[in-house]
Amino acid sequence: MEITSFAFLLFLGIIAIIYYILPQKVRWVALLSANIIFIFLNNSIWADIIMTVMMSIAFLSGIFLDRFSQINARKKIMIIGVVIEAGCLFVLKEGIFLNHFTSPFGLEIPMDILRTFAPLGVSYFSLTLISYILEAYWKTQPVQKNFFKFVTYSSFFPTLVSGPIMKYTECQETIISSHNLRYQNISFGAQRILWGFFKKLVVSERLAVLVNYIYEDPITYHGLYLWMAAAAFTLQLYCDFSGCIDIIMGASQLFGITLPENFDVPFSAKTTAEFWRRWHITLGAWLKSYIFYPIIKADLVQKIGISAKKCFGKKTGKKIPSWIGLCFTWALIGLWHGGSFNYIWGVGIWFGIIIIMSEAFEPVLKKITLLLSINTECFSWNLFQNIRTFIIFIIGLAAFRAGSWTNTKIVYVNALSEFNPWIFWDGSFLKMGLTQLDYNIITISLLTIIISGIIKIQKNIDVREWIAKQNLFFRWIIWIFLFVIVLVYGKYGEGYSAADFIYKGF
Template sequence: MFFKPVYILILGFTIVIDYFAGIFIENAVGYKRKTFLIISLIANIGVLAIFKYYNFFIENINSFAPSPFLPYLSILLPIGLSFHTFQAMSYTIEVYRGNQKAERHFGIYALYVMFYPQLVAGPIERPQNVLYQFHIKHHFSYENVTNGLKLMAWGMFKKVVVGDHLAIMVDKVYNNPTQYEGLPLIIATVFFAFQIYCDFSGYSDIALGSAQVMGFKLMQNFDRPYFSKSISEFWRRWHISLSTWFRDYLYIPLGGSRVPYYRQLFNLFIVFMVSGLWHGASWNFIIWGALHGLLLVLARLRERFLPTLHLKANNLVAKIIHILIVFILVDFCWVFFRARTFADAKYIITHLFSNISLNSLKNVDFVRNNILLGESKQLFLVTVLSLVLMEIVHYFQRNLSIRSYLSTQNKWLRWGLYCLLISWILLFGAFEKPAQFIYFQF
């Protein structure tokens, strides 16, 4: 509504349709139940198709025509449209499956769709997890407030200290990639992997934390994804609410593990193609999804036909090798996600290792423009140090939450660390050039 007030009608439309669809599905029998579900799905997917994909499809159709004959729509993409649309669809699907009772209270159902902490960038919740929480009277809880604020502060640290400073450096290269080759392309590509993680997981932490302050529990959306030792493990740790949504509502309905082996692989590939399209109306996103689908298919084929080549991660060196391989593959795919066009992505990939010379590091101007990527040496070092500290915390969180650990320590240590974290955010946060959350556009 901040950008276009009339867009509240989009939410109003889907809320009304799905509210009544849920009740009708629960009360109906036979084919009528499926009919009401289909109406609900068409309404939700139709909104997505018009606002997010219409111009993309028209552009591709017109490109094959002798002259453009289909009109474009001059419309803005509503913030977070894919998130609350998918959350609304999960409600009617779960009612249809009998896993969720239809919500009779219109205000509470509307709250399920419009719950502000996760409305625009998730996590994409399931009705079984949150609807019942809106019926409970929530009393003040000191533990909830303090734990929620800790998580929000940690999210702010990831977003404004690490993510937003990395964004400045990444944007400089990726907005004009043909001006660079070699080291700056490598550095910007690696930095983007951490930028998008800090940006998105930072938002998720703030969403989960603000919900917890009020007494609500949302699902975890990230679990240290860059410590994954396989691509499949990465997708169990990255954007968990979306990957499980596609598993439950697309992969399993396509047959899941009940169909022949090669059909499973095909379905897996299709799911990730659709996941790429969910992220944006662009061939770059589709390629990004297809690459991840291909990597998962190849991993499954290797496990089935070449099990002897599988390096068991039973020692520290093997684990590090696994983690590095997965990070490199994921980072390669991120090139298509971040690049503005396919031509830019192609240029970056083909010039990653061009003209690399260690002698250039002796040149002050080269270091400033191609290593520091426009940041001052001090801010660059602070950003990298903050990134390293974040990963150290992630490493120690493999067995115990840092919040749980701090709760067992004396108050001087706890409050000293809280003050240090808040001071670090205020001193080194990128407040002069705030960057929009990346996933708002989806």
């Protein structure tokens, strides 16, 4: 059941009606039922069993952690629970990576079998369970002692598609608690779902045609073709992923549930580090809490930091533990996205190197800007920083989209082999599956998304709230117009369902 399908919208509407009809104390049961139905429709029976086992292990880990007070016993319980959950994720998700090590011995894990056993959104779901076990171990919040309420929280059906990754301390209460029927929740929820449909069906699906055309045969294309494809894929991925999140957040708001945001106008970022604080926010927050901070606080890393201060001075030595943590964290981010090296490099190691290098050379760069009398507060400098950050990002995503490390090398070499600006006016891009009307729609749609981002930054307000403050006629014109645009210009697949979301594969 795709979340851009009519079937999902009908399912969502029925569950919302049942939710508000039920007495407040048992409204969470409607969500539990929705979770079970949604999982059953999207998983194989084997994936259902594995998902149930994973939830049971996390739940029992929390129960035992709550009962035992001895430090060693609690630590063993935590380690066992986390290792099992992480092990399930690694085996089910990283079969390609494992095959690199097992294939020389004649042992390969059949990918078809892994796909059968892997639950929907296993990457998001397993991180949510690991978060619960660690929070129970740290005693940040009382554990959930009702298994069915735990299932309601941990498998909340909209989040299984593409996140956001939920921390127990942030999301358990809002999902389990009963919420009253409010007009604002229904209207804002529906509006955000519509905005997500617009991003996905009108923009992302069109950009996908161009991106697929070039990346299906990267050997043939050179120079600005590949730079254009990388930029188009970046925008496609943003509209696809953030559009999916908009639908998920809107669906949740229909029930009065507020989930953590996953995007915060990322293309307004001036540095790579800031970009990743605005892009896939919940993954970054999860890794910072459960990977980065534990690594830099580890005794061995602290000892390395002390030694580094003696060798390189206090300023540089102080950063060494942080850089060690960044190396591990970014390698894991790449591995989380996929087992092939193009993922590990493109959305992992590449960004780790950029962030570490920018921190290491920050004093030198500051001196250069002072020496050249560069005004770092003016619009042109901010624009330069935005463009520089965007270019760094698309270089990494070029590897992400290439599909393999072999194709990644071809894309990188060919992108630098020719300078061919004439392709922008000789009609080359009109031969790649899109018409002039398609390009006009993409341009106007992207400008609309940019304007919504500017409103959010300058007004420090959600665009829906800004629109809600306008006159009734203006409000209705905007939302009716957007609905018509999605209806008329949305690119639908077979059965009026869009292609899979890119991040659904994770």
